Amino acid sequence: MTIDPTLLEAAVRKVLAALPADEKPSASGDGVFDDMDAAVDAASTAAKNYRACSLAERRRFIQAIRDCMTMPENLDYMAAQAVIETGMGDVAHKYLKNKFAAENTPGVEDLETSAWSGDHGLTTVEYSAYGVIGAITPTTNPTETVICNAIGMLAAGNAVVFSPHPRAKNLSLWQVRKLNKALAAAGAPANLIVTVSDPSIENTNKMIAHPDVRMLVATGGPGIVHTVLSSGKKAIGAGAGNPPVVVDETADIAHAAKCIVDGASFDNNLPCTAEKEIIAVDSIADLLKFNLLKNGAYEITPEQAKQLESIILNAKGTGPNTAWVGKPAGEILQAIGIEPPAGVRLVVFEAAADHPFVVHELMMPVLGLVRVPDVDAAIELAVELEHGNRHTAIMHSRDVKKLTKMGREIQTTIFVKNGPSFNGIGIGGEGYSTFTIAGPTGEGLTRTRNFARTRRCVLVDDLNIR
Ligand code: NAD
Missing domain, CATH: 3.40.605.10 (Aldehyde Dehydrogenase; Chain A, domain 1)
Known part of the structure; x- marks a missing residue:
């Protein structure tokens, strides 16, 4: 027996139409x-x-x-x-x-x-x-x-x-x-x-x-x-974001350093909220670095950072090389011939404010540390490096006036004070979680x-x- 496909289709449609939606x-x-x-x-x-x-x-x-x-x-x-x-x-x-x-x-x-x-x-x-x-x-x-x-x-x-x-x-x-x-x-x-x-x-x-x-x-x-x-x-x-973390001379430096390593190495720096560059007041910058290293950061020289540029930046130098986004600190060090010490979580280096690793959102655990003379200069630079994304910023300070100033100047959707960046999305901080942070359209x-x-x-x- 042959079945007419048109009749069959009509019959199926009839059965489907009779079903509750x-x-x-x-x-x-x-x-x-x-x-x-x-x-x-x-x-x-x-x-x-x-x-x-x-x-x-x-x-x-x-x-x-x-x-x-x-x-x-x-x-x-x-x-x-x-x-x-x-x-x-x-x-x-x-x-x-x-x-x-x-x-x-x-x-x-x-x-x-x-x-x-x-x-x-x-x-x-x-x-x-x-x-x-x-x-x-x-x-x-x-x-x-x-x-x-x-x-x-x-x-x-x-x-x-x-x-x-x-x-x-x-x-x-x-x-x-x-x-x-x-x-x-x-x-x-x-x-x-x-x-x-x-x-x-x-x-x-x-x-x-x-x-x-x-x-x-x-x-x-x-x-x-x-x-x-x-x-x-x-x-x-x-x-996108490019969250700066500012550390001033009033901060609890040991705590700030631990928070920065925890936040910037979280999921190998993939979160749009993660610390992407450090801006430190000169008077505490050495102490901060000492504590960063104590918490699993590894410092490379500016020359070694230069070597990394051709690896982790894209061909035009305008952003990250996708192949290196979200890679662990150890692999990044190995790429420039450094045998990573056990437990390394973050790569840091002293950088100028216009260094490409500082300016661009890399989404990998490599952070430039920029020295500035005082907290006002730090806030000004943070605003510049955030590029008006109005996404996320972090500050370590005990000076309420300067924390307020930073919040007012930078206008980010998330502003974390004295904690790692992930506290801002409810991980270890108060408030609900989200992974869709709408700065450009204002829903937050x-x-x-x-x-x-x-x-x-x-x-x-x-x-x-x-
Ligand atoms: P991406 O922009 O490359 O891709 C995001 C999505 O958009 C993907 O699904 C991709 O397929 C699609 N897409 C990209 N360009 C498109 C186009 N022209 N037409 C149609 N679809 C397109 O980003 P990614 O690499 O997946 O994620 C990293 C970026 O996302 C970073 O900039 C990061 O800051 C940002 N991000 C923001 C938030 C937030 O909540 N604000 C959260 C996570 C990631």
């Missing part, structure tokens, strides 16, 4: 689609179905994401695979970052309602979903950003299409599949989190242009932030409410019971 199978069932249009279509259907879910269900789905991402075997896998696939970072630190993202990213509770009641009735302003969000994630924090964005965006009632960095493709696909499985087990609509099997710039651009994608969130360098801000859509841009440390629109609901003349 959230039971319709996705193309692959695991959130990974071969085609960007199919991925966005599936996310659109998911977003519609998600509207029918209660807040209690939403909380359950968010908990399912947290539980899935904090399973020890998943934490182990993500940390190890990120280093293997991207060739960057530190396994133990990635483990910690993923755990923090899963546990401390705000959820549904962040959506606070405002209300007015009076003679004319009751008015509420509620946070409501955009629908489908397109999220572009970086290679430096691949899984952390997916965890953090997935929690925040779904908690706000959206579905999300991820466009991961091609260098983190396999791990990102693994993560989307895991999350879909966990969400399905928790009873969530299918395809709340989707991606494509072949992440690429072309697919990212397709996603950006798709009319059903109502909001874009880019976590990455200046290029992608500029792209989403030029899209004509609501966009959040979380871009993004949270659930940033992925929602506000909507006013007005009931006229009633429901005021005072």
Whole structure:
């Protein structure tokens, strides 16, 4: 017997149409689609179905994401695979970052309602979903950003299409599949989190242009932030930084040195928030260096730094050589023929303020130390080296006036005082975690409410019971 394919297709369509929307199978069932249009279509259907879910269900789905991402075997896998696939970072630190993202990213509770009641009735302003969000994630924090964005965006009632960095493709696909499985087990609509099997710039651009994608969130360098801000859509841009750390003569120098080594070596300096250059007041610079070395830093000479330039900078000398981003200090030392001492975590050297390692965001554990005559000169230089990114700055000082001055002058989204940079994203410091820090568009440390629109609901003349 031969079957007419047209009749067969019509019959299948009829069966699918009769199914409740959230039971319709996705193309692959695991959130990974071969085609960007199919991925966005599936996310659109998911977003519609998600509207029918209660807040209690939403909380359950968010908990399912947290539980899935904090399973020890998943934490182990993500940390190890990120280093293997991207060739960057530190396994133990990635483990910690993923755990923090899963546990401390705000959820549904962040959506606070405002209300007015009076003679004319009751008015509420509620946070409501955009629908489908397109999220572009970086290679430096691949899984952390997916965890953090997935929690925040779904908690706000959206579905999300991820466009991961091609260098983190396999791990990102693994993560989307895991999350879909966990969400399905928790009873969530299918395809709340989707991606494509072949992440690429072309697919990212397709996603950006798709009319059903109502909001874009880019976590990455200046290029992608500029792209989403030029899209004509609501966009959040979380871009590059070059965080300076200032140390003045009033600081607890031993503590400052430990914090700098801890912060600047964290995940081999990959975080956009990590200390990227040291600015030290001359009178304490030697003592600071002594303490940096005591805490696992290794000092190279200016000549050895020169040797490194041709290795760790790109061909034009305008930024890092990608092959060296996120590499351990020991490997970097070996590249210039230095046998690294056991436990080395950071490479430091005395640099001029215009040294390329100081000026450019390297994202590797190599920091120039620039001497300045006094704290005012330090603050001025810090502002210059931050390049107006308004991202992150760190200062070690006990002088409240100068701490205040630095905060006012540098205008960064994060300003950490007397601690390592990672305290600024909630790791060891107060406050929630995020891996999408939106300086350019002003949301700051993004949270659930940033992925929602506000909507006013007005009931006229009633429901005021005072
Ligand atoms: P990247 O800009 O190379 O890539 C980021 C993402 O954008 C990737 O998914 C990439 O595929 C995509 N992309 C880049 N250019 C594109 C284009 N022209 N069109 C379409 N897609 C494009 O950055 P990276 O190397 O992955 O990450 C490091 C950078 O991200 C650093 O500058 C770092 O400071 C920044 N960063 C910022 C934050 C933050 O929260 N502000 C967090 C992490 C990383």
